[in-house]
Amino acid sequence: xxxxxxxxxxxxxxxxxxxxxxxxxxxxxxxxxxxxxxxxxxxxxxxxxxxxxxxxxxxxxxxxxxxxxxxxxxxxxxxxxxxxxxxxxxxxxxxxxxxxxxxxxxxxxxxxxxxxxxxxxxxxxxxxxxxxxxxxxxxxxxxxxxxxxxxxxxxxxxxxxxxxxxxxxxxxxxxxxxxxxxxxxxxxxxxxxxxxxxxxxxxxxxxxxxxxxxxxxxxxxxxxxxxxxxxxxxxxxxxxxxxxxxxxxxxxxxxxxxxxxxxxxxxxxxxxxxxxxxxxxxxxxxxxxxxxxxxxxxxxxxxxxxxxxxxxxxxxxxxxxxxxxxxxxxxxxxxxxxxxxxxxxxxxxxxxxxxxxxxxxxxxxxxxxxxxxxxxxxxxxxxxxxxxxxxxxxxxxxxxxxxxx
Ligand code: ACO
Numbered sequence: 001x002x003x004x005x006x007x008x009x010x011x012x013x014x015x016x017x018x019x020x021x022x023x024x025x026x027x028x029x030x031x032x033x034x035x036x037x038x039x040x041x042x043x044x045x046x047x048x049x050x051x052x053x054x055x056x057x058x059x060x061x062x063x064x065x066x067x068x069x070x071x072x073x074x075x076x077x078x079x080x081x082x083x084x085x086x087x088x089x090x091x092x093x094x095x096x097x098x099x100x101x102x103x104x105x106x107x108x109x110x111x112x113x114x115x116x117x118x119x120x121x122x123x124x125x126x127x128x129x130x131x132x133x134x135x136x137x138x139x140x141x142x143x144x145x146x147x148x149x150x151x152x153x154x155x156x157x158x159x160x161x162x163x164x165x166x167x168x169x170x171x172x173x174x175x176x177x178x179x180x181x182x183x184x185x186x187x188x189x190x191x192x193x194x195x196x197x198x199x200x201x202x203x204x205x206x207x208x209x210x211x212x213x214x215x216x217x218x219x220x221x222x223x224x225x226x227x228x229x230x231x232x233x234x235x236x237x238x239x240x241x242x243x244x245x246x247x248x249x250x251x252x253x254x255x256x257x258x259x260x261x262x263x264x265x266x267x268x269x270x271x272x273x274x275x276x277x278x279x280x281x282x283x284x285x286x287x288x289x290x291x292x293x294x295x296x297x298x299x300x301x302x303x304x305x306x307x308x309x310x311x312x313x314x315x316x317x318x319x320x321x322x323x324x325x326x327x328x329x330x331x332x333x334x335x336x337x338x339x340x341x342x343x344x345x346x347x348x349x350x351x352x353x354x355x356x357x358x359x360x361x362x363x364x365x366x367x368x369x370x371x372x373x374x375x376x377x378x379x380x381x382x383x384x385x386x387x388x389x390x391x392x393x394x395x396x397x398x399x400x401x402x403x404x405x
Pocket of ligand 1: 019207237238239240242267268274275276277278279280281282283331333336337338
């Protein structure tokens with residue numbers, strides 16, 4: 001076999017592929033994605049089936065372990081989710097020291113990074129499920145508590161602690177919305193909708209945040225710090241931050257007398273940095289399969305909760321206009337996962353500035369599985385270190401201070 005790496009190493013040639021349009025960074029057995037046909041499978045299972053039939057925690061298990069859990073395995077995993085849900089009280093004091101209105105994403109990345117100080121990683125052999133260490137289970141459980149606390153901090157309300165009687169999704173909703181003297185009643189439609197959204201975000205192969213997790217992890221950094229870096233990458237409006245940007249854009253169009261053409265033309269104008277958030281994808285050149293499911297779920301949830309949201313009408317109309325517009329057709333720009341998700345989040349009471357945090361909760365199993373897969377791939381274990389093509393000065397004589405202009 002030809003060892004391409006050693007051939008390239010000393011050849012002096014560099015592959016320049018800005019944005020990594022066609023550069024594979026690893027091999028992976030977690031997620032299969034066909035962007036031409038709009039197919040997405042986790043560990044060989046179609047996301048349509050998983051979203052329809054599973055609990056989020058079951059899909060997290062599948063992504064991390066490689067196989068769907070049997071009944072006992074799932075029960076044990078759920079017990080661990082309940083067991084690890086609390087945060088160290090000293091960590092909870094940190095929430096008091098963020099400024100009012102601190103961004104929940106910045107709180108999330110900071111707090112996840114600092115878990116390392118409170119819950120040092122367990123040894124590799126402490127792996128009760130196979131591929132799911134105690135550290136992994138802890139992180140999966142605690143991120144939910146951190147996310148809900150960051151919201152409560154953001155709005156200045158007292159924290160609501162996890163309740164061991166509730167399942168993963170219910171517990172999160174309760175920590176978010178329960179208030180003193182105003183008990184929160186968890187509607188099954190709300191819990192089901194959130195469960196579906198989390199499943200649909202659970203992994204998406206080598207996207208920006210996942211590649212960040214792998215790259216940072218390749219330097220030997222601990223899991224919490226690698227995930228914290230991934231959370232920061234996700235924050236960007238071209239990535240996970242797009243779900244928040246979509247809602248803000250729909251509100252803008254609504255407030256501007258539904259002047260669709262103005263925003264469509266603005267998005268097409270190359271002198272303007274404005275883009276239609278929620279459209280386009282690096283890999284999908286057709287409808288994002290997740291967006292398809294989320295669009296259907298949107299109708300179901302709003303119907304079940306009897307909510308009339310004008311933003312859903314705006315979104316449907318915008319999608320229709322974009323579908324018939326040559327600019328978007330030529331560039332294969334279809335709705336992506338972020339386009340309809342915000343309308344569901346809004347319907348179930350999640351505030352806009354928490355949308356990207358919700359994405360992070362869903363994506364966590366994927367980040368951890370990818371990080372673990374990288375660590376286990378001993379044959380290719382080396383630090384990620386891209387090359388560059390230098391375009392600066394050639395060597396020139398040093399200029400002493402008194403001669404500098
Ligand atoms: N609105 C208007 N034009 C767009 C859009 C858009 N949403 N998306 C892409 N284009 C145009 C670009 O201007 C470019 O046009 P050109 O060829 O005339 O220069 C062409 O389509 C290709 O776009 P690129 O930016 O080169 O595509 P890339 O693969 O690098 O970017 C991305 C993909 C970042 C998702 C882009 O489509 C975008 O910015 N979309 C809006 C933000 C968004 O929804 N992000 C979420 C993505 S999904 C996720 O990360 C969870």
